[in-house]
Amino acid sequence: MGFFEKVYNAVRKIPKGRVATYGQIARLAGDPRKARIVGWALHSNPYKGEVPCHRVVNRNGNLSGAFAFEGMDEQKRLLEMEGIVFEKDGSVDLKKYKWDDK
DNA sequence: CTTTTGACTGAGT
DNA sequence: AACTCAGCCAAAA
Numbered sequence: 001m002g003f004f005e006k007v008y009n010a011v012r013k014i015p016k017g018r019v020a021t022y023g024q025i026a027r028l029a030g031d032p033r034k035a036r037i038v039g040w041a042l043h044s045n046p047y048k049g050e051v052p053c054h055r056v057v058n059r060n061g062n063l064s065g066a067f068a069f070e071g072m073d074e075q076k077r078l079l080e081m082e083g084i085v086f087e088k089d090g091s092v093d094l095k096k097y098k099w100d101d102k
Numbered sequence: 103c104t105t106t107t108g109a110c111t112g113a114g115t
Numbered sequence: 116a117a118c119t120c121a122g123c124c125a126a127a128a
Binding site: 004034037 | 122125
Binding site: 021022023026032033034035036037038039040041042043045053056057058059063064 | 108109110111112
């Protein structure tokens with residue numbers, strides 16, 4: 001299984017109403033240092049619609065922003081729909097919502 | 103083939 | 116707390 005597939009698999013396992021960081025996903029995929037590759041993997045997003053990319057945020061809890069599926073508003077809306085509450089600056093509270101794996 | 107770039111992170115200043 | 120630096124590695128040019 002390639003790294004990309006592990007990434008997709010890990011992202012798929014993120015519980016509803018939770019978010020995970022790239023580093024966390026990278027760790028689950030077996031290589032904590034490949035956080036950037038996780039970004040690439042999701043950017044490629046071959047499993048678009050199947051992998052909940054909207055639940056993956058950077059270490060600050062900021063959404064990937066810029067582009068995404070239909071648009072960043074869509075991404076935010078999806079998270080809010082799952083119960084995630086955003087801060088004024090548009091970031092999520094990782095203390096509350098970071099996926100507690102292990 | 104080499105170089106640049108980027109949905110990142112952690113340590114250092 | 117904010118900013119910088121360096122390491123990481125795959126895809127695109």
